[in-house]
Amino acid sequence: MSDTAPAGYNIGPATEADVDGARTVMLDTFYREFGIGYRPMWHRDVVDIDGHYLRPPRHALFVARHGGEVVATAGVRAEGPRCPPHPAWLGRRYPNGTTAQLFRVYVSPEHRRRGLARLLVARACDFVVRTPGYTALYLHTDDRTPGAAGFWRSVAKEVHDARDGDTTRPQSIHFEIPIPVAAAPAPA
Template structure:
């Protein structure tokens, strides 16, 4: 008897789908609560959470200049990564996230790799991102995947670290 293995799949998803909305809420809740707990000793106030989740529609992750990717494990949506073009040759990686119960199953690398492939398909030769001091797991992931820390490329309010990666082009006959 052959054992079935559950594998990750990553596909584009409309930025405003119910799946995208649920994952955005989970992402924002976690990173916001983490920041508030670290700096103020409490989780995000419910009214603020609702305001911020509603305010960021993710429209910048809609075609033609953006793509939202959803990672699924055994068909269940468990994570996201977004890519948007900043200019003709630079893409930005956004909203890289796996639900807590999905971490440690090997989904982060295929998710980021799919985002890089998406950036290439959009014409980007490099990809940039920003992250915070307290998101140490994210910084370790980016370093492991070949991202290099750089000078700031934006003035995002909560950004403490900026990364870039040159995207190698692949040739297909």
């Protein structure tokens, strides 16, 4: 896998100048892709991107830009899954503080199939490895999102399939990405 962005794209940490564009990608995903719109109980971070991703030292937001426009996002926050709606055992396995959770890995439809999500996830993983205190990297996805489960299975290990067939509720699949252990310095 190449760590280089496709021609015309720039991938890196989000800045204040990227907040509105990142918010647009996220909201477009909620409304157009998921068909659920903005839900305050799940999406507060989108209203306050600065407070959830840019200011906290152990949090981050990475973006892909094309022609100066944000076209893809991937966030990291120091929190485990919310229980409920997820099973309590997941909350115990992935506690707040020591768990890095990937959030908002979204690519605008017209910019898909270029490897942007994979590159953003790689940047997020690098951030987690360099940030002290994380012991696990967790995420969940809704299986109703076309291609999402297949993508995550290509970069992560499935730990729980909560799909129950009820299309009125999220059909979540939970994953973990192993955090590489930093190599010990060679003896002198």
